[in-house]
Amino acid sequence: MIIVTGASGQIGRALVDRLDRQGVTRRAVVRQVRHLADLGGDVALADFADHRSIRAALVPGARLLLNGVPGPDFVHQQLSIIDLAAEAGVAQVVKISVRGAAPGAPLAQGQHSEIDDHLRDSGLPHTILQPVGFMQNLLTEVSFADGEGRFYGSYGPGRVGYLDARDIADVAAALLTRPVEADATLILTGPEAPTHDEVAETMTAVLGRPVRYLDLPVAAMAQRLRAAGLPPAFADDLATLMRDVGDGRWADTTDTVQTITGRPPRTLATFVTDHATSWP
Ligand SMILES: NC(=O)c1ccc[n+]([C@@H]2O[C@H](COP(=O)([O-])OP(=O)(O)OC[C@H]3O[C@@H](n4cnc5c(N)ncnc54)[C@H](OP(=O)(O)O)[C@@H]3O)[C@@H](O)[C@H]2O)c1
Structure with missing residues (x-):
């Protein structure tokens, strides 16, 4: 039995779909009743804040x-789930970091650092997946509200090895369905690391509609994020992170997706093609 928390999210849903296609026994854990029907099959209703519901969703050997x-309660909740998984006799944890x-x-x-360390200390066999930014972020970041597509950041000319979240699900599916391996922490990237101007060029070419990246100083980007409703401290940290990432720290790519799934990670062009109708 494979138990998928966050089953209504991007990675979780892709993982459930893949396991269902492979005919693997799984339990999807969701917190909203409306997902009981759309995921179907074995679905457990549980909230990370409610230990009883999480305990009931876990199975020895799963x-x-x-x-x-x-978010504010994230660390506390995830540490508790790890403890409950150890108590329940869970056989392996694959964690998204x-x-x-x-x-x-x-x-x-x-x-994530706190949770990753707790998992490492838990005695549970585990793999920690550490992806860079998801291509899926472009679904909300790129807006065509002003006629042309635009997205903003403070990356400068920095390259980022953006990854399709579906590849994270595929890596997780492989790890969760083959014999449990030695504990590991794996960095996941896409196949290439474009600049943000190159991201815009790829989107323009695939969609046949102009898309432009606008680079802003950190203070202006933070202001933009605040205006969009992000909490001020979060907006400031996010804009700063964009600038920091622009120094090239996420510019290299790894072969983790290829090694674990046996095929290369999806390209940005594939991602945009597959989601071409998602931008209004
Ligand atoms: N986006 C990026 O660029 C990026 C890059 C690197 C790492 N990451 C990491 O990737 C992870 C997010 O993955 P994702 O995109 O698949 O997330 P997602 O689409 O936002 O899905 C999150 C899932 O968690 C569930 N959830 C949240 N709080 C819960 C609670 N209290 N009880 C039960 N379920 C709860 C959500 O349920 P509901 O549907 O009910 O809300 C949803 O199913 C994060 O750990 C993030 O730090 C993201």
């Missing part, structure tokens, strides 16, 4: 995909 959304997870790092990186 293999677990641990995912969720960083982030590249650059480190103690005290801003945004999700600091939070």
Whole structure:
């Protein structure tokens, strides 16, 4: 039995779809009743904040995909799930983290670092997946509201090895369905690391509609994110992270997706082609 937390999310849903196509026994864990029907099959209703519901969703010997959304209660909740998984006799945990997870790092990186360390200390067999930014972010970042497509950032000319979240699900599916391997922390990237101008060029070519990347100073980007409704501290940290990433720290690519799935990661052009109707 493979238990998928965050089953209504991007990675979780892609993983459930893949396991269903492969005929693998799985349990999808969701917190909203409306997902019981659209995921179908074995679906457990559980909230990370409610230990009883999580305990009831776990099964001795099961293999677990641990995912969720960083936020105020995220660390506390994920540490509890790891403890409950150990108590329940879960056989393996594959956890979604982030590249650059480190103690005290801003945004999700600091939070994931605490959870990753707890998992390493738990005694549970595990693989920690540390992806760079998802191509799926472009679905919300690129807006055609002003006629042409535009997206903003503070990356400068920095390259980022953007990854399709579906490849994370495919890596997780492989790890959760073959014999459990030695504990590992794996960095996941896409096949290439474009600049943001090159991202815009690829989108323009594939969609046949102009898309432009606009680079802003950190303060202006933070202001833009605040105006979009992000909490001020979060907006400031996010704009700063964009500038930091622009120094090239996420510019290299890894062969993790190829090694684990046996095929190369999806290209940006493939991602845009597959989602061509997603931008209004
Ligand atoms: N986006 C990026 O560029 C990027 C890059 C690197 C790493 N990451 C990491 O990737 C992860 C996000 O993956 P994703 O895109 O698949 O996330 P997602 O689409 O936002 O899905 C998150 C899932 O977690 C569920 N969830 C959240 N809080 C819950 C709770 N209290 N109880 C039960 N379920 C709960 C959500 O349920 P609902 O549907 O009910 O909300 C949803 O199914 C994060 O850990 C993030 O740090 C993201």
